[in-house]
Amino acid sequence: MDSIIQIKGAVNFNITLDPTIWIFDDRKVDLDTYFTSDKVAVDQDEVYLEDAGKFWSREIMEGAAYPPTLETEKKFDRQKMQTGTFGMVLEPFINNASPAPEATQVTFIDRENNEYTYSMEEAKTLLFQFSVEGKMLTDGGPVYLLHADGSNYKNPIKNIVGIKIS
Known part of the structure; x- marks a missing residue:
């Protein structure tokens, strides 16, 4: 169960994410082209x-x-699917957790309990990279946290294991 990530905190619904099945999700984005193409x-x-x-x-x-x-x-x-590098935009997951009206921040927690805090609006634009060249992320996984502009694509935030909304 190392790959399970929970969204907790000031939410109406605690959400459990399993990145191992996202390869079959139609919402996945191809990271080979995502940061180079225009967003519409x-x-x-x-x-x-x-x-x-x-x-x-x-x-x-x-x-x-x-x-x-x-x-x-x-x-x-x-x-x-077997050769691509994919990610998922976080907005649908955050929305499904139904954050409390007073919630303004989203904090991502890694294995060493380091915290990375973003505003609610910015967090919805972030991505979780869950595969590279068709393989699950084993080194630093289960997911990498990527900024929407791709500025940290070469040096992502690794080892994300939890999300806290406050």
Whole structure:
């Protein structure tokens, strides 16, 4: 259970994070391109509707048979998972914990009990790196804490084991 990270403190819901399963999460970001590409705010409902529309359009045009392109797409995704470097933006996890109205700070705690404190707004923009070249982080893991601008990408905050909201 070394990979489990809990969000505790001034929250309505204590949240337990397991970075070992994030590789399958659609919200993961490719860190090889994340810090070099322009960030555009994305409405998740709009993305869902667009993806559903594309799916149904494809079903209508191609029928329910599985054309060879679907297998190629799945193989590409599997290959990308096995070779990519990925992270997760923290905003959805912090929001799901439902911080108390008076909560203004988020503190990240490492294995040596060092604390790294950020404002609530800044903490929501931070990322957890959970893999490098398709492998879980074993040295300094389970996650690395990265700033949204990538300024500490080469020298991340390692060994994060807890999050306290206050």
